[in-house]
Amino acid sequence: MQVPFWDERIETASRGDLEALQLERLKKVVDSAFKTPFYKKRLAKAGMSSSDDIKSLEDLKKIPFTTKDDLRKSFPKGLLACDMDEVNRIHSSSGTTGIPTVIYFSGEDVDTWTDLVARCVVCTGASKKDVFQNMMTYGLFTGGLGLHYGAEKAGMTVIPVSSGNTLRQVQIMQDFQTSVVHATPSYMLHIRTVLDENDISLKQLNLQKAFIGAEPHSENVRKKIEELYNIDAYNSYGLSEMNGPGLAFECVHKAGMHFWEDGYIVEIVDPETDENLEDGEPGEVIVTNLIRHATPLMRYRTRDLASILPGQCECGRTHRRLSRIKGRTDDMLIINGVNVFPSQIEEVIMKIPEVGTNYQICLDKQGALDRLTVQVEIYSKMFTGSAGELENLRHRIVEKLKGTITIKPLVKLHEPGFLPVYEGKAKRVIDERPKDEQ
């Protein structure tokens, strides 16, 4: 399958050309970094005095990692590399709780970001023929405005609905025959139950594609969404520190997410030893933004776990691909001494056809021991209602989970609609164990 390119020359550039461009842009970003109080100090400490210290891409390793904590400690202007006059956009995680972080964008920074998002949209085959309903929150969260700008630039018909009000979303999908949506995977699953509840058939919709992102999800959740709607669902990866969406996106082949190597340098490191790993080896994703100069960020520790997929994609794009995010360095659960990633649990239960569209992982203490309870909504159309049937399903889920995570969980089944729904990022893990005993 071949789809048009957004910018064929750059998307199919040779490795040599890409690396030459990366080096040129890295040097410019280092120049910008030296203008910030944070990097001026940090780079000096690492023995660097200017971008002249970067003579090859190998020299990237001279630059120390930057962490979320560095961002927080630099609030509000420690990572600002230009006059405020030149800043055209601010995205901040500021709030009344927690220490805020901020990313500044110049007008050019917004433009280059937008261009990469347009590239993402186009590589899924989406075009100006599509009606695009953006269900992600518009505002300081970069997911909403980021995709809005990119889809607009790609010429799609953008309906900026923002998040929430599912009945209205569904009405708009019908009224305008929306062909592409952007939502979190959990919200996509939720909408499907709302369609059922309101007797709206897929024939009344014109849905063909979903861009899903903003929360980690398993391959089986993607498959579930694709089957429930009979559409293609494309995985999107980004994080607000790296602009937001536009970092990496699946093309029509859905075989990993192309990360745009003219915009970002992605490294994978062993989160314990900080050693760089080879393509194919899983580790922590480290990203250097090559196209943002108001807030340069280099070798940023995303805490996301993934690998770079070896080999070329059939689509012809030479930019390498990132695997699905397997989890985060900090979301691993230790349950009675056993390491468990929530994604492992999701992977298992979402493969079971009788399981519905929502689940939750709960942890608490029973005496001295941790107790894992997996709450699962059933897909009610597959049941006649007999208790034996349900007990059989429950038993199967317990056994399958035990086979993967080695722990035997408690499994509770619920009617559709029982578990809480999140319009933004879903909260899948409720850990009620006392903090000091974990």
Add this chain to the structure above:
Amino acid sequence: MQVPFWDERIETASRGDLEALQLERLKKVVDSAFKTPFYKKRLAKAGMSSSDDIKSLEDLKKIPFTTKDDLRKSFPKGLLACDMDEVNRIHSSSGTTGIPTVIYFSGEDVDTWTDLVARCVVCTGASKKDVFQNMMTYGLFTGGLGLHYGAEKAGMTVIPVSSGNTLRQVQIMQDFQTSVVHATPSYMLHIRTVLDENDISLKQLNLQKAFIGAEPHSENVRKKIEELYNIDAYNSYGLSEMNGPGLAFECVHKAGMHFWEDGYIVEIVDPETDENLEDGEPGEVIVTNLIRHATPLMRYRTRDLASILPGQCECGRTHRRLSRIKGRTDDMLIINGVNVFPSQIEEVIMKIPEVGTNYQICLDKQGALDRLTVQVEIYSKMFTGSAGELENLRHRIVEKLKGTITIKPLVKLHEPGFLPVYEGKAKRVIDERPKDEQ
């Protein structure tokens, strides 16, 4: 006071040049209108067969009015003048209740809209030196994205907060030393009480300007906002049918809102006889959009009541000015046979210094008679707490209202924070009279 122009040539164009441009653009809009099912029929019925029927601006009167009801009946595509391929944005009032309306924009339509909003922003003296916190809802509502695009184009530092979460808004105002905000007047008043409640002084802020719009408000509300914050507040007028913001805006002289005559033809008509009125005479605002081709709208009945101010503005802009919106043709209340506009009540109470930042107008029946109750929050800092003081204020409000609206209302005083707060458009009138008796 002189501030830079956004587009000096067009903003200071002679009347003759403006009218020549209007005629040229009107003909093009008529061409677009003939491509829509709605206007094809409507214009034919009016004896028109092409834009050749428009030979002078006087011929505008050949075109029949278009109403909100026409828009509703044309949903979804009766007013679409191009292929969906060319549509780049949809704004819709669609919902689960009420009949939706929709406005389509081509990419060029969005660009010309954005350019007019940038012109609005710049005529208040705002520039790339300003940090702009946009507190209007982002999404299908045009107020949020409309100002966002215009402020961005004007080079301001845009913080796209969207509406809600007042404590967070206030925190961001402090963190980034916001100099310009965009909000409804009622929300501006509300934020001031939140500052007081949290002991945040104006010195901790850097606020200099507010763009206020999206709900009708009186001159005294503007003055109250200006005094409470020690800032300049600029009135913005627009409606989603006419793109949203960008239709008319006050310049630094705050002497009426310049409506951009290269983008819109504004007429004032007697709402009863439909006769065109002279400048200075109040009537219903009728607007023809000259710059949107995906959904052309001509001689649209806004139901807003205002007048065109005679004379030239000191700022040098030749585009005429609209008075403050006095009310809507459909918001007049008939109370025991007397015509009362909510704006009259607001005008009276907001001039009284002891009155706080929120009020509500309630109507119900007492036996056969209508009963008008005006609920008013007090400005608590001006009171020692004695009952006499409050009774004295209450009495003064009753008398002042009676002097203006001729009816003697019941007035109830409340502590700040008693009345409901609206983050979007305030609901000022609660009419609980049985519908068939009004």
